[in-house]
Amino acid sequence: MANIFFLKTLIFTFIMISSNVSGQCNTHTPPCSLTCRCGTSSDVCLPVHVMGCGSLGCRPGWSGPTCQKQNIVYKATKVDSSSELSVSNSDNLAFDGDLTSVFRSAIEANPSVTVTATSSRHPIHTIQIYNGATDLNDLSGFEIYVSASSDFINSKLCYRDTTAIGKSEYVINCTQPLTGLYIKLLVPKTTSLAIREMEVYVCGEYWFGSECDRLCNCQSASTRCNGVTGACPYGCPDGRNGTDCYSECLAGRFGRQCQSICHCKNTASCDKVDGTCDDQGCAVGFKGDNCQRACSSGEFGEGCEGKCHCYPVNNCDKETGQCAGDCQAGFKGDNCQEDCEVGKYGRNCAGDCHCKNLTSCNKEHGRCDALGCEAGYTGSYCNRECSTGRFGEKCQYICHCKHAISCNHVNGTCDEGRCAAGYKGDNCQEVSGSTINVHTPEPNKNVQIYFRTNRRSLIWAKSPQNKETASIKGRPESNKASSTGLLAGVCVLAGISLVLMIYAVISTVKGRRWYIRFQQEIKSHYDSAQVPRRERSSEIYENTK
Known part of the structure; x- marks a missing residue:
């Protein structure tokens, strides 16, 4: 047995001398940095520190299993x-x-x-x-x-x-x-x-414990710990905690003092030192080499590949994309991932499109394409109803409701179908009085003047397109007066009294004067804002039958 021990010691000594670590013990990584306290002149320790000095014993003043108790x-x-x-x-x-x-x-x-x-x-x-x-x-x-x-x-x-x-x-x-x-x-x-x-x-240096047989386990291998408790002045190495820094991080923790939290998919544990996850990757809402970077503003989900559509964008849950408030314009749904359906726009798709021919508008701001707005709406985004008293496409038509009540801004219908005097129809756009044609010098651009039978009460004017003449639905009272004068003249030739002849003359003159005034009123009304400028003319011709 003595020969075997001597052989082992000789081999060990040769290895230590060959490795140029004589007088030092092997620790975490070579070269060794721990001083031997063995009882030999060369101070050669066994390569594994826990084996101490073996039968060589400790030098005077030193004791313990590793000869590190002084x-x-x-x-x-x-x-x-x-x-x-x-x-x-x-x-x-x-x-x-x-x-x-x-x-x-x-x-x-x-x-x-x-x-x-x-x-x-x-x-x-x-x-x-x-x-x-x-x-x-x-x-x-x-x-x-x-x-x-x-x-x-x-x-x-x-x-x-x-x-x-x-x-x-x-x-x-x-x-x-x-x-x-x-x-x-x-x-x-x-x-x-x-x-x-x-x-x-x-x-001794880098040792602690009741028998000084435990190595310090500090963040830096060159840092001495407390010789009694093993506590490190600058903390434990990554992945360790506890008073003596020998406790491994609990599941789900890693890093310095185990303060960092793992963010691995399916709550898997991460590497205790650097927090890297296995092949499963990061949990939803996180990204990066060790899954420690939360999704940036506007991102969510696995690998942060989801795009938030919340308003404001930072109200997005990093895991589900759920929004704390409204959706961005053009989106809807629990996590604002659904596009607005046709005919809707704006935040939470709460806006209604008003484009011509029911075409879809821009999902964000509601602007219509080149076709423009549908009947009853106007503005750059077709989001304004026609102003009071107007209706229809481009709001170009005038309401004709009783008591000047505003009509439906889309089709011009009045409440309970009550039209203003002189108008009739579903939307009160048909004239119930008489008309007279006034011709302009341009062909096919006749102006038709409508008026009520009670004299000099003109209502409105319009130009019938592609018509050379327009029928007269009635005659003004001036025309009636002229007819009465002609009848009186016949009576004179038949020998009727002189009184009737005088009456006929007076009536004819009176009717002619009214008709002149009527022509003037037509001219004035024709030049008013109710008749489009392109249809106005410097000359007016009356055409009666």
Whole structure:
């Protein structure tokens, strides 16, 4: 067996020397950065740190499974006690590493011993005291203080013994992690202080735990952790958390201190370090290499490939596309993904198109194409009804309702079919009185004047297209008066009284004067705004039958 061990050690030593890592231990990645504390002159450690030094043992002042537990008062030279001791009772005997030698003070009040540590790199981990008194109770009630200065003005209490019966050996931990160069053991009573050995332990660089056998697991491999708790001053590596940074992130978490949330499809777990998802990809509403980028404004759904149509656009749910408010102009539906149907436009498709021949309008703003607006509507977007008193295509027709009530803006119908005097029909556009034709110099551009039978009450004028003449539906009263005058003349020739002849003359003159006035009124009405300008003429001709 000895030969086998020697062979293994020889092979290991050759490997370490060949790798140029003599005196160092293998950690996360080569080259090694941990100092060996093995009990050989070459300080060669086994390549796997958890195996420690094997049978080589630890160097003096170091212990533990990996030889990383250091007694920082081992072989201390700076020791002070409360009593003047003889050489045989030197206070250094309490720190020489020999459990057979005893340091003993004289019987006195509050005897104490103070030692200056060889290092103050790490917080004190463990203090071990071996009682050297003949009566073990002499040490009961002792106190330990740690200070950064020798005067102990700002010292901190590490431990106070509360047992009534003394023990032969004490293994204690400070109530709080303390770092200091000066350690004092005090017995607050009148007694003799006697101890065989006092050992104060800290962990070596990058190690922690009760036996200093656990490596620090900090964000940076070169960062030292707390030698007692393993806590890292700058946090844990990505994917780890906990006081000692050895706990893996829970499912659904990753990254620094496990603060980031996975966003993988079907709630799958992501990589604990960088958050990348497997082949399933990102959850809906997220994108990017590690699915940490939420969909941008205006995007939603799996891979953020959906396009939002909300108003405003940032009111879109990143997962479903559901809108918190209205849809954009031209869209409708629960998540505003449906186009407006034919004849609708605007936000939530609430607007009605009013285009000629029922053609569809622009889905966003309702503008019609070159055909223009349907009857009863006007404006650039055909969204305004004809103004009061107008109706029909391009709002070019005038209402003729009783009491000047406005008609239907589309077809001109009046309420209960009540037309103004002189008009009739479904939309009160037919004249119920008489007409007279007035010709313009242009062919096929005759103007027909309509009037009521009660004299001089003209209603409106229009030009019948493609007609050379227009029939007269009646005669004005002036014409009737002229007929009466002719009849009276016949009566004169028949020998009727002179009175009738005089009446005929008067009636003829009166009727002719009225007819002249009637012509003037026709001329005035013809020149008014009711007759289109292109149909007006400087001459008027009357045509009666």
